[in-house]
Amino acid sequence: MDHDDAKKMMANFIKPIAQALKEVHIVLKADDVLSQISNAKAKGETPAGMRARAQALGSGGQMLSVIADLYEEYEKGLRAAGSLDFDDLLGYGLKLLRQERHVLNSVKHVLVDEFQDTNTIQYELMKLFAKEGNVTIVGDPDQAIYGWRAADIENLQHMKKDYPNTVEVHLEQNYRSTGAILDASLAIVTQGESLQNKTRIQKGLYTAFGSGVPVTLKQTSNGFNEAEYIADEIKRLIAHTGNLLTFDDFAILRGHKFFERLEVKDVLGYLQLINNPQYHPAFVRVVNVPKRNIGEKTLRGIVDRAKEKGLSAMDMAERIADEEDSYYLSMPVNSRKNLVQFVDVIRKLRVQAKNGTRVPELIESLLEEIGYEAYLKRTHADSDTRWENVKELIAYSVTISQEQEAKNGTSAPANQSAAKNTQTAENASTSAAETNGASQDPRGKKRKAAGEASSETVDLEYAEEEETVVPVANNPAPVEADDSEDIEGTPLRVFLEASMLATDAQAQDENAVIPRVTICTVHAAKGLEWPVVFVPAVEKGVYPFIKSTEEAQVNEEMRLLYVAMTRAQGVLELTYADKRMAGKQEIPKELSPFVSACREDAKKTIFESEYPVISKKDREIIANVIGRKPLPEKETAEIIHAYIVSLPAGKRPWELPWQSDTNWRAGGAAFYHNSHNKEHRAQQYWDSEKDEYRLPDMEQGSLQSLSQTSGSQPVSVGFVSASQFRSQAGVPATQSLPSATMKASEKMRIASYSQPIFAGSQRASNEIAPQPFAFGKPADMSIPAANGDSQSSFRTAQSTQANNAILKNIGLPPPITALTSSSPAHTGFAPAGLNSFQNFSASSLASLKNLGVPDVKPVVLATPPKVAGPRAGQPLRRLGMGRPAPYGSTKPSF
Numbered sequence: 001m002d003h004d005d006a007k008k009m010m011a012n013f014i015k016p017i018a019q020a021l022k023e024v025h026i027v028l029k030a031d032d033v034l035s036q037i038s039n040a041k042a043k044g045e046t047p048a049g050m051r052a053r054a055q056a057l058g059s060g061g062q063m064l065s066v067i068a069d070l071y072e073e074y075e076k077g078l079r080a081a082g083s084l085d086f087d088d089l090l091g092y093g094l095k096l097l098r099q100e101r102h103v104l105n106s107v108k109h110v111l112v113d114e115f116q117d118t119n120t121i122q123y124e125l126m127k128l129f130a131k132e133g134n135v136t137i138v139g140d141p142d143q144a145i146y147g148w149r150a151a152d153i154e155n156l157q158h159m160k161k162d163y164p165n166t167v168e169v170h171l172e173q174n175y176r177s178t179g180a181i182l183d184a185s186l187a188i189v190t191q192g193e194s195l196q197n198k199t200r201i202q203k204g205l206y207t208a209f210g211s212g213v214p215v216t217l218k219q220t221s222n223g224f225n226e227a228e229y230i231a232d233e234i235k236r237l238i239a240h241t242g243n244l245l246t247f248d249d250f251a252i253l254r255g256h257k258f259f260e261r262l263e264v265k266d267v268l269g270y271l272q273l274i275n276n277p278q279y280h281p282a283f284v285r286v287v288n289v290p291k292r293n294i295g296e297k298t299l300r301g302i303v304d305r306a307k308e309k310g311l312s313a314m315d316m317a318e319r320i321a322d323e324e325d326s327y328y329l330s331m332p333v334n335s336r337k338n339l340v341q342f343v344d345v346i347r348k349l350r351v352q353a354k355n356g357t358r359v360p361e362l363i364e365s366l367l368e369e370i371g372y373e374a375y376l377k378r379t380h381a382d383s384d385t386r387w388e389n390v391k392e393l394i395a396y397s398v399t400i401s402q403e404q405e406a407k408n409g410t411s412a413p414a415n416q417s418a419a420k421n422t423q424t425a426e427n428a429s430t431s432a433a434e435t436n437g438a439s440q441d442p443r444g445k446k447r448k449a450a451g452e453a454s455s456e457t458v459d460l461e462y463a464e465e466e467e468t469v470v471p472v473a474n475n476p477a478p479v480e481a482d483d484s485e486d487i488e489g490t491p492l493r494v495f496l497e498a499s500m501l502a503t504d505a506q507a508q509d510e511n512a513v514i515p516r517v518t519i520c521t522v523h524a525a526k527g528l529e530w531p532v533v534f535v536p537a538v539e540k541g542v543y544p545f546i547k548s549t550e551e552a553q554v555n556e557e558m559r560l561l562y563v564a565m566t567r568a569q570g571v572l573e574l575t576y577a578d579k580r581m582a583g584k585q586e587i588p589k590e591l592s593p594f595v596s597a598c599r600e601d602a603k604k605t606i607f608e609s610e611y612p613v614i615s616k617k618d619r620e621i622i623a624n625v626i627g628r629k630p631l632p633e634k635e636t637a638e639i640i641h642a643y644i645v646s647l648p649a650g651k652r653p654w655e656l657p658w659q660s661d662t663n664w665r666a667g668g669a670a671f672y673h674n675s676h677n678k679e680h681r682a683q684q685y686w687d688s689e690k691d692e693y694r695l696p697d698m699e700q701g702s703l704q705s706l707s708q709t710s711g712s713q714p715v716s717v718g719f720v721s722a723s724q725f726r727s728q729a730g731v732p733a734t735q736s737l738p739s740a741t742m743k744a745s746e747k748m749r750i751a752s753y754s755q756p757i758f759a760g761s762q763r764a765s766n767e768i769a770p771q772p773f774a775f776g777k778p779a780d781m782s783i784p785a786a787n788g789d790s791q792s793s794f795r796t797a798q799s800t801q802a803n804n805a806i807l808k809n810i811g812l813p814p815p816i817t818a819l820t821s822s823s824p825a826h827t828g829f830a831p832a833g834l835n836s837f838q839n840f841s842a843s844s845l846a847s848l849k850n851l852g853v854p855d856v857k858p859v860v861l862a863t864p865p866k867v868a869g870p871r872a873g874q875p876l877r878r879l880g881m882g883r884p885a886p887y888g889s890t891k892p893s894f
């Protein structure tokens, strides 16, 4: 018996007892009961076993006891129908094989893959097949993410006990990912050792690919900026790999589904119907939400009648409600009354939509009219989470409305809508997926798209769709209604267009293979791989999911993050936001404890807070990992250049500072988060032949330092070659470096490093607006003239916090060696490779940590510091990339 039939049968069992249950505040849904029965069957639990478990729970076992009764009835029902359900196939298979053991003699060898996801019955089955010596299992305990489906991670332990002579082979060489990705992924699951996950089976991972691009952990101010960041990053990475990658090579992995959630689809269904009464799937979806006692027979009658008269189902419903069609006479009184109410709601909201009501208000009105929150509470045990999702949809509509209003009411065509420009992850998902119902997965398999529903089909039931790799716009609804010109350009229409619920059939060629970014849940991504993976919303409440509170559940959520991260081959970026919209409000968010704990404990840097600059070596590693050949460097340089000059002037939203970001609020001054400028700088000094970003004239060892005195406090900011630095090292910390002899053009360039900082720090007092940094045209750069010369920027660096920020801003790499003089008032620090000398107050060392500079090691200045500088003939380290020492190329000792 398939699931739908089982569900109908269960619904019939529940119906006669529903009222009695309601009186004791129990609401049971057929799906929930079946899921509990399925879990019990997977463990081999009988109705009697379940009843005993319920009794053991005392008064708390009341609901379970009812489910045990339903389980028994369900089993009788199946037997009466001569049927088995899916779980029975395993259970009865096991029974049968136990009775007919002789058939097992023909089994020579047994191989079980994905063993970590096996349940109890499957394990018992394996035991029947397997004799000592003929069974091989393959599994990764760190990837066990199906506990909720009764998979039992303990089976791996059972295996060792039941087969004591088992030879355990750790497949620790990984052929998929770079060392940096493996290190970060392992850090997530191994941290559990000290936290929750005491039972983890020890294993390491290594790769011959080399470390590759560091893993990014990017913080953004809010969810929308996070989406902007990811969209920008995808374009940047394509350019910086010299078009080695296409959109197909990117995946954005979400912990949990959103647009496929039942409640989100319900609300969108209503909006679709309000927008376009002709849209049949929306009518069928919502006409009985909440339950209106419009039975299957009545509904089919309405639909057939509509077909007969050449009308849409909604039109027919309206005629029936208005008693303009005689069908109303054959309807049960209750159903008719409820249908009239439904029609009234749609009409009322349609008037509001036509009058230009904003979508957030429209949704709120809808929710109130239909009592949706109460309905969720009545019908779903997890109504809180579902209600949160509804609020998230409202939040999304707030943004779309704001963008539309910013456009002064001009209606945006579908392909240029505000939301499309915004490129949120969600609508990126829909654009990624719209392929007339089918899409190509990265391994070339055709996968049926979720939510595919033909308007020809008279589907009377809408269950939550099965997950597929590429979630699509649900039931892509033609946004244009035949007779709905009056709704054209309304906020509702713009919202639906923005949500990509519209499908431009003309633009869709079934056979066209358009490269597109994949967005899917981690569960759906299992077993797959992509050259670049983004994991957004790495936050508490998502990892672990807000509902996962038990230790085992938390561990499973940790493994879920591990699975997500290990899908990446060459580049992995995690993102999290400071705040996210919930309904119409922004609520603060925190980094996932899985990440914050392992980041703090890690002995080496496993996450970089900025996006990675891709070097020639990185390109080679990525190409090697994904088995492609990179373009010659000269062409790559041109692609990168073309990309950079195409960047819009000014900051992208995700680059702007935000109040709660302590890293960028050293000393109370809000500094510019300057990543694109960093990129510009890096590009400006990119030596494509040597594939290094370098400071001007560095190799010649010429001193490039700017120094000046402010009152009695000497302040130096600058760069010296290693030999120059060493020769300066013995001097007292208070002595500034001698002024540099620099070409004017170099001064300009150096000064322009700090210009954005200058602008940023001045911004607080509104003296100067930020200047965009123009690539490749130093002469065009306007140096603030406030202080009369090109060094003016450095004057603002008199505050130690500003100095810190400058160093961070220009991307000086860790490790940093802090130099302390005997006087605690003066300290300095110098990064390896790019040596810098800087006066610092002792307290500012603390703010270094705040700025995310790790490994601050104080050294008394009297001893000349051993600072690793560039060796003769060795290229300098790249600008802008605080990269840790290479790792991952050899087998680590675990």
Ligand SMILES: Nc1ncnc2c1ncn2[C@@H]1O[C@H](COP(=O)(O)OP(=O)(O)OP(=O)(O)O)[C@@H](O)[C@H]1O
Pocket (backbone or CB within 6 Å): 140, 143, 174, 175, 176, 526, 527, 528, 529, 566
């Ligand atoms: N011996 C090998 N030499 C080269 N490449 C290999 C080798 N084994 C596996 N690979 C490659 O490594 C990647 C991962 O392999 P595979 O999917 O078999 O691993 P897996 O253990 O099933 O991964 P997961 O369970 O994490 O999805 C694939 O791209 C595969 O082609």
